[in-house]
Amino acid sequence: MSSSFREALESGKFVVTAEAGPPKGTDISTLLHDLDLMKGKVDAINVTDNQSAVMRICSLAICKIVLDKGMEPILQMTCRDRNRIGLQSDLLGADVLGIKNVLCMTGDHVLAGDHKGAKPVYDVESVQLLKVVDGLNTGKDMSGNELKGSTHFFQGAVVTPEATPPEPQMLKFQKKVAAGARFFQTQAIYDIDKFKEFMAFARKFPVKVLAGLVILKSAGMANFLNANVPGIRVPQELIDEIRGAEKGKALETGMNIAARHIRRLKEEKICDGVHIMAIGMEDKVPVIMEKAGLL
Amino acid sequence: MIITKKKDRKKLLESMGRYNRFFLLGCSECATLCGTGGQPEIEELKTELEAAGKTVTGGFVAKTGCQALGTKVELKQFKEALDQTDCVIVMSCGAGTQSAVEIFPEKAVYPSNDSLFLGNMTRLQMFDERCSLCGECVLDLTGGVCPVTACPKGILNGPCGGTKDGHCEISAEIPCAWVRIYDRMNKLGRLEEFGQTTLAAKDWSASIKPRKLNVREQKDKKSGGEEKKK
Structure with a gap:
């Protein structure tokens, strides 16, 4: 059976993916609850x-x-955490479990996390990992050894449309396409006009693009993203819009902004779908989809 | 050169607590330039050891501490001082320390420094790491800027999503290696190559430790061959 996510993208449907962040610890009750809320609504998680x-x-x-x-x-x-043996082994394992989609990334540096003394691996990186997946799909491992049964992945990658400077990032995007990326999920974007410029470039390549959206909870969060997260730029007018909201309505305003962006991306056929990163507010994903007229 | 920094003095003295009579061995090359193993540092450590009630039987700045044979010859003049010593403190790098272990198989040998990296001297006593000694140089393909070293993730095919205003996500003080490479390739008129070349994953077997190199054997074979021809 092929990937239903892939089929949705290839059908021309405006696709919605959302993010589920595994918890720290073995209590997965919240995660299970969030998955139930999103089931039947999003195309993939x-x-x-x-x-x-x-x-x-x-x-x-x-x-x-x-x-x-x-x-x-x-x-x-x-x-970041596995060498080429570990990565390939996990990919083979994912295939036999029935996982059809893989998103290849280099990964945030260990210094960003909670085990700063860990040894960062980076034996391969995102472009090379895409090639590895392509190889496994055609029955060969990284050393050229024949596999007894190949994988069946629909592989994707990430891109940061607002990276500064943009040129090296765009060349890397091309390398990812050449390495076999079939779809892209972007870093969070907030400036749709600017994103249209990126899409004018991305449309030259045979890949599907899902625009990344992070829900703004408050003006403070927007300022935090601008100051601390590379590649994210929240325009001042959106920050003002949230700041100007009635007391207690900041999150709702943030959700309205996300819904408005989704509507525009879909109506103007700017990209192939959206990737909603709710970061701890997964229960809000269906609400936003409803506001955007997707449900 | 090999960049070293002084170990915490209090910890150093604690770790050598069981010994009382020391010989201090510096190095005139990297450690002198790093300010960790020249004559002034030998004097300084001597004073500190004596203040802690220890005896310093002698001290010397070897020409090249990582060269055991030459250092051994240089140290002959200090035979008496060395005989009275129960611990040699090596004030250079880990390589220098292990040369001393070779020279003094029966004596305790302690390092006074931590060895950090292969460095370029940018200004007096300021150093940058630019080469990781990976064993498989890619500088020809990256405009002369090493991504294995200059990028904290060692990415070989372009910047990650963490570039911000041309700087690295882990520190605004680190310029993004791939923005530097892009600029260099642009200046060299080789941008097209930058976009089209995908560097394969590195062969890390070129840097499996411990590494060894014997250039002499190859030369010996070559000259042997020439002699036969004659």
Whole structure:
């Protein structure tokens, strides 16, 4: 059976993916609850891989839980914690568990996380990992050895449209396409006009692009993102919009902004879908989708 | 050169607590330039040891501390002082310390420094790491800027999403290696190559430790061959 996420993208449907962050610890009750809320609404769930280099449940295990719920997982794989043997081994394992989608990333540095003394691996990086997946799909491992049964992945990558400077980032995007990326999920974008410029470039390549959205909870959060997260730029007018909201309505305003952006991205056919990163507010994903007219 | 920094003095003295008579061995090369193993540092450590009630039987700045044979010859003049010593403190790098272990198989040898990296001297006593000694140089493909070293993730194919205003996500003090490489390739008129070349994963077997190199054997074979021809 092929990836239902891939089929949705190829059908021309405006696709929605959301993120599920595995917890730190074995209590997955909240995660299960959030998955139930999103089931039947989103096309696929990205399961993050020790995001921000903070140690949590592995992506592979939670992807299996997503599958068991009858949902479609996207396995996020970073190169920070495993060498080429570990990565390939986990990819083969993911395939036999029925995981069809993989998102290849280099991964946040260990210094960003909660085990700063850890040895960063980076034996390979995102572009090379895409090639590895392509190789496994055609029955060969990284050393050229024949596999007894190949993998069946629909592989994707990430891109930061607002990177500064943008030129080297765009060349890397091209390298990822050449290395076999079939779809892209972007870093959070807030300036749709600017994103349209990126898409004018990205549309030259045979890949699907999902715009990344992070819900703004407050003006403070927007300022924090601007100051601390590379590649994210929240325009001042959006910050003012949230600041100007009635008391207690900041989050709702943030959700309205996300819904408005989704509507525009869909109506103007700017990209192929959206990737909603709710970061701890997964229960709000269906609300935003409803506001955006997707449900 | 090999960049070293002085170990915490209090810990150093504690770690050598069981010994009483020391010989201090510096190095005229890297350690002198780093300010960790020249004549002034020998004097300084001597004073500190004596203040702690220890005896310093002698001290010497070897020409090249990582060269055991030459250092051994240089040290012959200090035979008496060395005979009276129960511990040699080596004030150079880990390589120098292990040369001393070779020279003094029966004596305790302690390092006074931590060895950090292969460094370029940017200004007096200021050093940058630019080469990781990976065993498989890619500088020809990256405009002469090493991504294995200059990028904290060692990425070989372009910047990660963490570039901000041309700087690294882990520190605004680190310029993004791939922005530097992009600028260099641009100046060299080789941007097209930058976009089209995907560097394969490195062969890390070139840096499996411990590494050894014997250039002499190859030369011996070569000259032997020439002699035969004659």
